[in-house]
Amino acid sequence: MDKIKFYEQLAKILDIEEVKPEDTLKDFEAWDSLAILSVLAMADSTYGVAIKAEEIRSVVTAAELANLVEAKKK
Amino acid sequence: MKNIFKNKKISAIISVVPKEEYRFDDEYPLFKLTEDKAKRFKKMMSLDRHRIAPPEVCSSDLCLYGLQRLLNEGTLKKEEIGALVFVSQTPDYFMPPTSNVIHGKLGLGHDVVCLDINQGCTGFLLGLMQAFLLLEISALPKVVLLNGDTCSKQMDKCNRVSYPLTGDAGSVTVIERCEAENPIYMDLKNDGSRHKAIMVPAGAYRMPSTPETLKLREVDEGVLQNLEHIHMDGAAIFNFTMGDVPPQIDDTLAFSGDTKNSIEYFLLHQPNPFILKQMADKMKIPQEKLPNNIVSLFGNCSSVTIPLNITFNCGEHLQRESRRICFSAFGVGLAWISMVMNVGPLKVCKIVDYEPV
Numbered sequence: 001m002d003k004i005k006f007y008e009q010l011a012k013i014l015d016i017e018e019v020k021p022e023d024t025l026k027d028f029e030a031w032d033s034l035a036i037l038s039v040l041a042m043a044d045s046t047y048g049v050a051i052k053a054e055e056i057r058s059v060v061t062a063a064e065l066a067n068l069v070e071a072k073k074k
Numbered sequence: 075m076k077n078i079f080k081n082k083k084i085s086a087i088i089s090v091v092p093k094e095e096y097r098f099d100d101e102y103p104l105f106k107l108t109e110d111k112a113k114r115f116k117k118m119m120s121l122d123r124h125r126i127a128p129p130e131v132c133s134s135d136l137c138l139y140g141l142q143r144l145l146n147e148g149t150l151k152k153e154e155i156g157a158l159v160f161v162s163q164t165p166d167y168f169m170p171p172t173s174n175v176i177h178g179k180l181g182l183g184h185d186v187v188c189l190d191i192n193q194g195c196t197g198f199l200l201g202l203m204q205a206f207l208l209l210e211i212s213a214l215p216k217v218v219l220l221n222g223d224t225c226s227k228q229m230d231k232c233n234r235v236s237y238p239l240t241g242d243a244g245s246v247t248v249i250e251r252c253e254a255e256n257p258i259y260m261d262l263k264n265d266g267s268r269h270k271a272i273m274v275p276a277g278a279y280r281m282p283s284t285p286e287t288l289k290l291r292e293v294d295e296g297v298l299q300n301l302e303h304i305h306m307d308g309a310a311i312f313n314f315t316m317g318d319v320p321p322q323i324d325d326t327l328a329f330s331g332d333t334k335n336s337i338e339y340f341l342l343h344q345p346n347p348f349i350l351k352q353m354a355d356k357m358k359i360p361q362e363k364l365p366n367n368i369v370s371l372f373g374n375c376s377s378v379t380i381p382l383n384i385t386f387n388c389g390e391h392l393q394r395e396s397r398r399i400c401f402s403a404f405g406v407g408l409a410w411i412s413m414v415m416n417v418g419p420l421k422v423c424k425i426v427d428y429e430p431v
Contacts, residue, residue: 015114030114032111032295033235033294033308034114034115034118036308036309037309037312037348040309040312040313041348044312044316045352045355045356050313051309051313052309052310052313053307053308053309053310056309
């Protein structure tokens, strides 16, 4: 999985310039139910994986989210 | 479950919407959203306006009004009505069935079948299936399918997650026999193990109504809900819609011998434009063949979204000629149904405002 592309997509969803792997998702102002829905949509359309709500809620950083999607892809 | 119905057709559809229309731009301060967040929400969900019934107007009122219009305009005669099938999650009473209440208000004869079905999102297609079955096993002249939902009454009006996407509506569909074979292909699926994904937890008998069940709780920042409101697990519903529905549509097209090209319209249940665009992309169906505008203009009105989709997006075409249509509905249950059939020319295919005299 191209993680750089993943962080770019995440930045677009959060409407900011850049997302760093160590960034905490909850710290972004735009990290809300709409952003979570957008992440689900991106995971489905770009990576063909389905993520559960509790899985998204359990991750803290952007890197953990990327790892979750990557792990599901395998 | 797959089935083919033959020698049956839809002959008329009328949708009824409350005339009270509310715009997101006027309502968003109610939802305690900042202007920025409101703009983001509006853009992502293509929110514009929705129709909301006043407190005294029930689902059955919208349906009865539509039925009276068909009778007054001469599309249908009272003596042709063999059955009233009322599909709703917002009935008038726990008992008697709302179809009996409507039967009484119309003064229909004693030989008419009255049947209530508790379904939401798939309610139009499940109702069609029931209508086809009734025609198959009886000599009933015509079946009248009534779909009505006033879901706005099942939520807090300040709930930004549900309320701006919701609408109230009713519809009346007339189903009858026809000489032409007109095969109708259906696939129906249920998964009750996921029934908690969309539910109203309290207010019936598993958890009766008490002051406690009516107490508003904050479920998300600024979002209030009580146990008698609709609860939805957004992520579970998203994964269900994207995971289970496209394969069923493919499967139904294979069953009917169609391709995505031979189908002229994909008329789907309308939960929100975002998920419908996502589905169209996933299935590689051009957006113009899969309308997603019902929630933006009327709101998600549960089992009435498909009749509204037909009458709003294809009304004029279907009054003149026939179209090959793939229907698909998915949601509460969880249940998902797809159907392929030719529809039209219809005697009536229109939307009217609810304006009782």
